[in-house]
Amino acid sequence: MVDDLRSGRRPEVDPAAPVDPAASALSLAVCPGASLDWRDIPEEDRVHRELFDAWGPVRRVVEGFAADEEIRRMGSSGGAATALALHCIEREGMAGALHIAADPHSPVFNRTVFSRDRTALLAATGSRYAPASPCEGLGRIEQAEAPCVFIGKPCDVAAARRLVQRSPALQEKLGATIAFFCAGAPSTEGTLQLLRQVGVEDPDRVTSLRYRGDGWPGRWTVRWRDASGRERVASLSYEESWGFLQAHRQWRCSLCPDHTGEFADIAVGDPWWRPPEEGGDELGRSLIVARTERGEALLAGAIAAGALVVEREDAALLPRSQPNLLRARASVWGRALGARLAGGRTPRFIGAPLRTLWWRELGALERIRSVVGAFRRVRRRRLNRPTPVAGSAERAAEAKEEQHACAARD
Structure with missing residues (x-):
């Protein structure tokens, strides 16, 4: 996998290498960019059936936070994902957690890591609003001495779940x-x-980059050394940084109906039903959704062991907290239609009532915009034709040259 700076993490294929038909077929079979199938979700996990069409399987929803105050503060919301992973290691007998962390040698980029203790997990707290591909490390889980926990984006987890169905070794260890x-x-x-x-002219001089954490919702903070060697710091609010970065999301994300981890055992997010306090540095809370029987048991165990503190429990917290994600899901059917009309390829979504949501949740003007906007974007950005993958080194050099050129013009 390489980091194409404009597109995200992409597999780099050597055109001179022999083609392995079996490997290619397996890749397409498990890739959520090719298809997602909600028929894989057992009926017994659809406890709150009124939520399934819009939010996937829901067994239990709580709002709470990590009992460990340092984990709570450094996490993006209430530190629930880190607290659950640590509980899996310390109390559930798991060997470790596979997840994403900043690359210590180049913090602008992410890397996949395997953590075995609190220190390692704590070092990787906070969101990483940059490309990541934790599935490339699933082999470490297969080779581990005991079962492990996997943490990732909804698409990462969907891919891992599908691979489990085809890999007995992974099924045993995940x-x-x-x-x-x-x-x-x-x-x-x-x-x-x-x-x-x-003011960061050279990304190679960055020594630390945090997108969130250290309070809720936290701040985007970069540390770097200038040309004289002096340490510099710059910080932006969550609203400022995400307001800028969201314009650079890859096209595939615009066609994604699963923003809340519907194929995971447990999904966590922000309880946006109430606004953060001014300053963005309060101790946060997490919205925690148990989606499977295994996830519900894990959540109950973490609460009983004192790893998580629960303040309220109500399945309605999910739609109240994330109305923007519902609208994003409802737009997918129209966007996919527009993309196909423009000659683009789109994933296959099976077993989810996306057309119904598109019609029910969006107004007439929004429905039209979802189709026309996607059509125009695909044509304008030429998303209806293959795009060469450029590795991080090549694109980093391009970016550095562009930054120097801008500095010279200024």
């Missing part, structure tokens, strides 16, 4: 999956442009 709510993954180029806006 102890739990945790997804975090996702409104789309911005490209690395978006981060590079934001760095330039706050």
